[in-house]
Amino acid sequence: MVLSCVAKPSSAMKNDRNKPFALPHLGRLLLYMLPFPLVLLFFSLGLVLGMTSGANFQNLYFPFVAPSPSAKPSSPPPTLWPPGGALHTMTDEELFRWASMAPKLDGTPYHRVPKVAFMFLVRGDLPLRPLWEKFFEGHHGLYSIYVHTNPSHTGSYPMDSVFYGRTIPSQRTTWGGVTLVEAERRLLANALLDLSNERFALLSESCIPIYNFSTVYAVLTGSKTSFVESIVSTARYRPLFALRNNISEAQWRKGSQWFEVDRALAGEAVADVSYFPTFRENCAGERFCVVDEHYMSTLVSVLGWGSRNANRTLTFADWDPKRRVGAHPRNHRGEEVTEELIERIRKGGGAPGRNCSFDDGANGVCFLFARKFAPDTLQPLLRLAPKAMGFG
Numbered sequence: 001m002v003l004s005c006v007a008k009p010s011s012a013m014k015n016d017r018n019k020p021f022a023l024p025h026l027g028r029l030l031l032y033m034l035p036f037p038l039v040l041l042f043f044s045l046g047l048v049l050g051m052t053s054g055a056n057f058q059n060l061y062f063p064f065v066a067p068s069p070s071a072k073p074s075s076p077p078p079t080l081w082p083p084g085g086a087l088h089t090m091t092d093e094e095l096f097r098w099a100s101m102a103p104k105l106d107g108t109p110y111h112r113v114p115k116v117a118f119m120f121l122v123r124g125d126l127p128l129r130p131l132w133e134k135f136f137e138g139h140h141g142l143y144s145i146y147v148h149t150n151p152s153h154t155g156s157y158p159m160d161s162v163f164y165g166r167t168i169p170s171q172r173t174t175w176g177g178v179t180l181v182e183a184e185r186r187l188l189a190n191a192l193l194d195l196s197n198e199r200f201a202l203l204s205e206s207c208i209p210i211y212n213f214s215t216v217y218a219v220l221t222g223s224k225t226s227f228v229e230s231i232v233s234t235a236r237y238r239p240l241f242a243l244r245n246n247i248s249e250a251q252w253r254k255g256s257q258w259f260e261v262d263r264a265l266a267g268e269a270v271a272d273v274s275y276f277p278t279f280r281e282n283c284a285g286e287r288f289c290v291v292d293e294h295y296m297s298t299l300v301s302v303l304g305w306g307s308r309n310a311n312r313t314l315t316f317a318d319w320d321p322k323r324r325v326g327a328h329p330r331n332h333r334g335e336e337v338t339e340e341l342i343e344r345i346r347k348g349g350g351a352p353g354r355n356c357s358f359d360d361g362a363n364g365v366c367f368l369f370a371r372k373f374a375p376d377t378l379q380p381l382l383r384l385a386p387k388a389m390g391f392g
């Protein structure tokens with residue numbers, strides 16, 4: 001029975017004030033009136049009954065079970081996985097099974113503070129980590145971090161880092177390959193296991209925040225839409241996609257790999273056993289597919305996600321033909337990092353003075369994050385962060 005898999009006392013349980021061990025009113029009364037051995041007997045009896053029938057107890061282990069109306073929500077909310085670390089020994093198959101069972105919707109009956117999951121999909125180190133450390137400083141409890149890196153990467157983070165112990169079991173990825181999407185889904189699956197995570201942002205080692213944490217948090221948790229760039233384009237579509245799951249040419253989309261999604265869409269991506277296999281079969285080992293720029297964008301389209309997706313990303317990249325290099329957006333170097341650059345990106349990233357005309361769930365914000373920033377941008381970024389980005 002599945003219960004045994006999660007029936008590990010978690011820290012949530014230790015903190016739970018509604019635990020069945022608390023003496024009820026009657027119990028306290030008896031304590032004063034009856035001789036001790038009798039009290040002990042009553043107490044043990046109560047404990048056993050509480051354990052076998054207690055609704056609280058059951059909810060703690062089984063977050064999927066709707067609590068009986070009388071049951072008070074437990075606080076902090078239970079996790080499907082001990083919150084201590086991201087390392088576990090589940091296979092992908094087990095992980096996805098668990099994650100697909102996790103509630104997809106916000107507003108489960110638990111009083112909880114929503115968290116934003118920052119999911120770093122990296123190839124090795126995180127050269128801009130000191131900037132991110134400053135960004136997260138003082139906001140403990142409002143975010144979770146997950147890192148997917150090359151499994152051969154041996155570096156680790158210092159114990160006092162917010163990144164310490166946050167690397168999930170990872171697999172090798174290749175540029176434009178299906179393995180990249182697998183890594184994204186693996187990150188989402190891990191993050192879904194923490195029921196407090198309500199927003200899921202995918203980031204790379206070259207991403208930076210361009211606002212402080214409070215702003216990023218407020219925009220993401222306050223928005224009703226997901227942010228997956230989804231552009232109508234038939235480029236790279238092949239009739240093969242229609243064969244198995246009817247992904248028609250009209251439904252085909254492209255867009256940036258870097259997304260910010262809500263719990264519902266994260267759940268769909270992890271539970272997707274219809275469309276993802278089609279991509280995997282048609283694209284395995286084929287760089288031509290550039291699956292990472294089509295999977296999520298097309299998924300929101302075939303799912304009919306409609307206005308629940310803003311169809312754009314909150315992660316800026318400079319694709320200006322004069323500044324990009326081939327199929328890659330501009331990689332900013334240390335000497336280019338100025339307050340003006342950050343200001344320009346905040347305003348939409350185009351020519352200086354251009355307005356950001358987006359009027360969607362992001363409350364007028366064009367971008368929250370930006371890429372690509374080379375490792376040598378770290379020092380200039382740290383210097384200008386307090387003034388240009390509002391933290392540090």
Ligand SMILES: *[C@@H]1O[C@H](CO)[C@@H](O)[C@H](O)[C@H]1NC(C)=O
Binds near residue numbers: 213215391
């Ligand atoms: C974050 O930035 C906003 C403006 O973007 C500012 O109003 C707010 O005070 C900043 N928060 C902190 C904690 O510095």
Ligand SMILES: *[C@@H]1O[C@H](CO)[C@@H](O)[C@H](O)[C@H]1NC(C)=O
Binds near residue numbers: 246
């Ligand atoms: C694909 O669409 C056609 C017609 O629209 C329908 O007959 C068929 O059952 C669909 N196949 C799948 C796998 O959904």
Ligand SMILES: *[C@@H]1O[C@H](CO)[C@@H](O)[C@H](O)[C@H]1NC(C)=O
Binds near residue numbers: 306308311
């Ligand atoms: C995003 O695009 C879809 C069509 O693919 C559309 O139905 C939806 O309304 C768009 N979302 C917004 C917020 O405009």
Ligand SMILES: *[C@@H]1O[C@H](CO)[C@@H](O)[C@H](O)[C@H]1NC(C)=O
Binds near residue numbers: 353355
């Ligand atoms: C930007 O928007 C403001 C107010 O909406 C407008 O007055 C201004 O002319 C716009 N600037 C540009 C360059 O479009």
